[in-house]
Amino acid sequence: MRYAQRIGRLPVFGRKVRLAAAMLVAATVAACGGGEDDGAEASAPKAPATIPTLTQDPLTLSFIWFEWPPAQALEAFANAEYKKQRPNVTIKVNTVPNANWHDAMFTQFAARKTDFDIAILDSQHIGEAVTNGNILDITDFVKQNIDVKAYNPYLLAAYGQFPQAETGQRDENASLYGLPLLGDTWTMIYRKDLIGDKPPQTWDEMISVAEKCQADNPGVSGLAFHQANGSDAAAVTYNTVNGVYGGNLWNSKDRKIDGVLNDQAGQEAMDVLVNKMKPLTAKGSGNWFIDEVNAAVAQGKACIAFQWIAASGGLLDPKQSTLGTSREQILDKLGFATLPSQKTNLVPLGGMGMHISAYAAEANQAEALNFLKWFEQADIQKKWAAAGGVPSRTDALQSPEFLNAQPFNKVYADSVPRMRDMWNVPEYARLVDIENTNVNAALNGAKSPKDALDDIAKEQQKVLDSSGRKGGGGL
Amino acid sequence: MSDPVAPPAPGRSRRVSDRWLAVGFISPAMLLLLSMSVFPLLWALYLSFTDYSATRGGPARWIGFGNYTAVLTSSQVHQRALTTLIYVVGAVALQTVLGFTIAYLISRRTHGRGLLTTLFLVPMMLSPVVVGLFWRFMLDAQFGVVNSMLGSLGLGQVEWLTQRRTALLSLVVVDTWQWTPFIMLIALAGLTAVPKYLYEAASIDRASEWFRFRTITLPLVWPLLLIAVLFRAIEAFRLFDLVYILTSGGPGVSTETLSFHVYKVAFLGFNTGTASAYGILMVLVVIILTQLYLRYLNKLKED
Structure with missing residues (x-):
């Protein structure tokens, strides 16, 4: 009897569940339908040419x-x-x-x-x-x-x-x-007390000076620069070397990256970065970004470093530095210079x-x-x-x-x-992630420099070419 | 004088009032569940069949199983799935062995058991972001305390977070440090629930320590332990926070887990449709594996 009652109630319950599910699906579709209107206007709205009346309220x-x-x-x-x-x-x-x-x-x-x-x-x-x-x-x-x-x-x-x-x-x-x-932009920070007052003028000279400084000063690494795979850290580093060695990030007119980024100049830049510069950095510095480079400079652990100017102020703070007890003492040891040039004089x-x-x-x-x-x-x-x-x-x-x-x-x-500058396109976030992860992989031995550069070029090209693709965007 | 025992006031039928009462009690939870879980899930399911992008806006064009095919055939996804699998197996196995061992040792103590248990639970109570941050400092190759200790023992520096193998190992170690107490707690509950008379009977029969463990302790704790393993495996499968803080998925993409990859797909290019399909597939994988696991557990119980 109890069994029969349960059986008898099931359809009622089932109908309710189906009704609730149908309402949910309807609500979902309605909500999604509402979303379709959002994008009808996909260009930036205009600001007035003159400033409107300003409020006097807080x-x-x-x-x-x-x-x-x-x-x-x-x-x-x-x-x-x-x-x-x-x-x-x-x-x-x-x-x-x-x-x-x-x-x-x-x-x-x-x-x-x-x-x-x-x-x-x-x-x-x-x-x-x-x-x-x-x-x-x-x-x-x-x-x-x-x-x-x-x-x-x-x-x-x-x-x-x-x-x-x-x-x-x-x-x-x-x-x-x-x-x-x-x-x-980037500044080159150099230890005047270790390499002299005159900063290196070319990229090759900078590398050889850093090499000698590292050899002469145990415990101090020749170079410190951004290598992390977050933000745009490793990407800016490669782009800088790429520019200095005469490479191009892309051909903006025909949106071409493959064959441009990984041309001979691009490969030379990657080779310089991974095989000549990386061996002069501190062990385990493969995830360094702004703070870590500043810490290495402030603790006297790097002969030459590259840093964003806007992030360099803390280096002159005696409370954060072991290089001196006053700003003047620190400045006796630290010099700031424009980046060395090589085939070009481009800076980021x-x-x-x-x-x-x-x-x-x-x-x-x-x-x-x-x-x-x-x-x-x-x-x-x-x-x-x-x-x-x-x-x-x-x-x-x-x-x-x-x-x-x-x-x-x-x-x-x-x-x-x-x-x-880099590419200013809607796909920027993906392009920079591809470059960051691959340059970081090359710097940390997870990929060969050539493979990393070819992968960057191919994957970035795929992103630029995928606008008409049906499904799987972002992969 | 009024009657001290007044008859119940006439009202609506008891059946109706009970029903409304039930609805009243259940509806807040149901509304919360529907609005915060079921509706977003259904919406994500719908979006997974479209090319919708949250930032680009525009109509959500129906593209059938395009996103699902792309996710399932993507070599990038396969690579992250393998990384996730290695991580889940490594972390959960280590946590199970350590957690059970600690619980077994604690259960044998008569004094200070409560204090010890509380102390062991501390890591579990911390936010994963906080745990990630201080382990990041501790594992730093140049300035970290771990390499400093290794150096004082005459051992060389290890690049914990910037080499492929050590980076994944570091994630396993940190996750194990934080979540071993969870396994320990469940195992301890199981161990304390084993009837003492079984051990007494075994002692009378002069059973060895190992025999008692193998034939009494383990079989009785095993089902509970497996449930703990299930919870931990599900948690580990969707690992995001530790990867984000400790390695950012690096070096390269070698420690990118599936969840971290979904995040990138969803927020770097705002490919909402693809990310939804990716997320739905991850949920399906968990559901299917959990079902298989629960069946095994039920079979174990029946046996």
């Missing part, structure tokens, strides 16, 4: 960046200076670990809602953000409010233009999506621009435009330089406020005409 203007000293410098500087003009505004620079930087911004962009008003994007992120309509097109605003002639054209293009500019140029007909915040373009979130509230977007206009003024740029920032306006770059602020600032000013 407002917090939020930035997103990664955790490093310039982030704190920006927040302190902006709150001290911008408040003089806009006392009701508080600047908040939210930071995330460097490795999460891209994801932290783009997952919020994906949600079409951001807790930041200004995204500090790497130059190579612009393509992805513009194509997805995540940041404002500020071309008209720039025409009306910014003195573009005050800038080196390539710097203005690198931090704001899309499609990407040719190296060293700016396309005046292209749209702008951001303005420079912090310029950057670093730094970031400010880009306004398309999903920020209107009042915040207006305030962000006002901030951009304020920040790019000549006197503010000089103050930013004095506060530890690296400006992009030519007058600020050549000002005593900038050149005298830090011993490596002249390196930056001298490097500006030599800069080259």
Whole structure:
């Protein structure tokens, strides 16, 4: 009897389950259908040419960046200076670990809602953000409010233009999506007390000097540079050597990487990096990035190191260094120079621009435009330089406020005409990951240099060619 | 004066009120489950048949099993599957042996058992990110305490995190350090539940220590231990945090696990459709293996 009752109830229960499942599926499909509308507009919305009326209510203007000293410098500087003009505004620079930087911004962009008003994007992120309509097109605003002639054209293009500019140029007909915040490039840091006051002038000379220094000073490695497979660490290292040895990352016109990156110059660069430079680094340095290189220099464990200028300030802090008990003592031992040249004199373009979130509230977007206009003024740029920032306006770059602020600032000013950037395309995140992992594999003996370079070229080409592919994108 | 024992107030039928009461109690949990687990799972299932990208937006075009075929035939996925398999087998086997041994030794103590158990459980209570970070410092080839200790013993430096074999071994060791206590705890529960009279009877029969272990302890603890192994294997299969912090999948991609690879597919290029298919396939693998395992457990119980 009980069995019969159970049997009798099953269909009712089954119907309910089916009904619930059908409702869930319907809700899912409806939700997905809603998602289809999201992408109907896939280009960047335009910012007004003139700044709208600003609010007088208290407002917090939020930035997103990664955790490093310039982030704190920006927040302190902006709150001290911008408040003089806009006392009701508080600047908040939210930071995330460097490795999460891209994801932290783009997952919020994906949600079409951001807790930041200004995204500090790497130059190579612009393509992805513009194509997805995540940041404002500020071309008209720039025409009306910014003195573009005050800038080196390539710097203005690198931090704001899309499609990407040719190296060293700016396309005046292209749209702008951001303005420079912090310029950057690599500096060569060398131990004056170990290799002399005069820095090596060519890459080959640099390697032989490092080799001799390592042999003469047990416990000190010849070189220290970025090798990690996170962020863009190992990729920038290879790209730098590639540029110096006359290689190219790609042919941007026909989107060709295979056969370009791994040509003879590219292979020579990989050979130099893996077989000549890597043996001069400390054991186990295959996962080093900014902090580890700084630690090696500060502890006197490297003859020559390569580092981003914006991350070099801590090296002069006696509290963090074993090289001296004062800044002057440290500077007696450390020298900063532009990168040696070889077949070319190219250096990597670093730094970031400010880009306004398309999903920020209107009042915040207006305030962000006002901030951009304020920040790019000549006197503010000089103050930013004095506060530890690296400006992009030519007058600020050549000002005593900038050149005298830090011993490596002249390196930056001298490097500006030599800069080259990576690919600024929507596929950037995948391209850089492919390069990072393969260069890291070559540096740590997991792949031969030739295989690593060929794999980079093939896999990157596959990414660029896969736009029409059905399924499996990302593999 | 009022009647001290008032009759129940007339109301709706008891059956209806019980039913509403049940619905009232269950619905918050059900709503949470549906909105946080079932709905996202169904949506991911739907997206896995499309080329949808969370950042690019645009319509989610139906592409059938395209993503599934691509994931199943990808040499990149095969490589990560092998890495994950080696890691799961290595870590879980080591944790089982160590966890059971520690539990066995603790169970034989009469004094300080509680304190010892609590101390052993500390690693399990830490966040994997914190564990990853301090092990990263400890295993650093230049500045780490592990190489420093090896150096003081006259041994050479080991590149723990930057060589293919040692990097994977480091992941196994760190995971084992953190999760051996879990196995230990379950095994200890099993060991303390073994009836004492069995051991007493064995002692009267002058059974050796090894014989008692083999014929009493192990058979009675074994089913519980296997459940612990199942939980650990599922956890290890979806390892992400330790890889992210300790090696970032390197050198190269040699310590990239399946979960870490899914993360890259999902967030580096925002290939949401492919990542959804990849995730669904991982869930299927776990479900199928768990079912096989549970059948084995049931058979063991019946035997």
